[in-house]
Amino acid sequence: MKILNLIENIMEKEERFLITSHVRPDGDSIGTQLAIGIMLNEMGKKVTILNDDPVPKCYSFLPHSDWIKSSLNNDSQFDAVIILDCSEWERIGRIAPLAQKISAIINIDHHVDSAGLGQYNYIDSSAAAVAEQVYRLIKHMKRNITNEMALCLYTGIMTDTGSFKHGNTTVNSHHIVSELLKIGVKPNFVHHMLYERNNFSSIVLQGMLLSNLQLSNDKCVAWTSITKEILKKVGYNIEFEPESVLGMIRSIEGVDVVLLFRDLGEDKIKVNFRSKNGVDVWQIARKFDGGGHKQAAGCVINATLEDAQQMVLQEIMSVMNYC
Ligand SMILES: [Mn+2]
Incomplete structure (x- = not known):
């Protein structure tokens, strides 16, 4: 494939x-930032990994996660930037102006709306995770996939496929994962590190979200909200992965669309969309300048919580005929 050569x-x-x-x-x-970072480091390159936000605690077990920084001294110079799992400049946040100035821009991404952000775009919306694309790239470059790299790639595929249960999971995902297991990844270890180290408050929060659950008249759309009041109770800085509560809500028979509204303050509402039975929630998220995938998407709306709920529900009702 030509792009891999480039x-x-x-x-x-x-x-x-x-x-x-x-x-x-x-x-x-x-996972992909670290896998590529480890490879480039082994090639003797100078590697800087920089994100708008720090590494969430649940991923800090990944090897060299301390390489990932969220601030940088101003005089740093780069020859190339590698932008992973991202189809829009805005989604890179504070790092965008720095990245845009770098002469060689490589973009590896699997989002449906991806048009490529640079001159070197490796886009594959059929990949369940960018980790699959990075696996292919490393193989193409005939570099050794170390234990550490395998653990990072496995984590990428495992999380983006919802532990191999979402519709994006393919033969290819399982093929790559089987290779990663041969290298030495232990699935129970990754599962434990990711999903069995919850803090008490996040479980209490899940309980509150479930007790506030709402359902559309036809029982096809279910939603809940992290309100200011809830945050006051559980703490504003709570580290919360919405995946398990979204999964629980989606498991309700007849529910095709799940929404989680989160009040970010200052009239900014984050919306997570999840779906099942082939329902495409990406088309709803993109109406609000969001992005993602058919069965998992997100957006941020500038409105009050009540207005954002109404706007999203109305859009879902009119596009999908739910009521
Ligand atoms: Mn991804």
């Missing part, structure tokens, strides 16, 4: 790399 050439030729990804990084963005 990216390989840049990685061989250039010396100083910046690696970045989207705001509120997830397992796929952190």
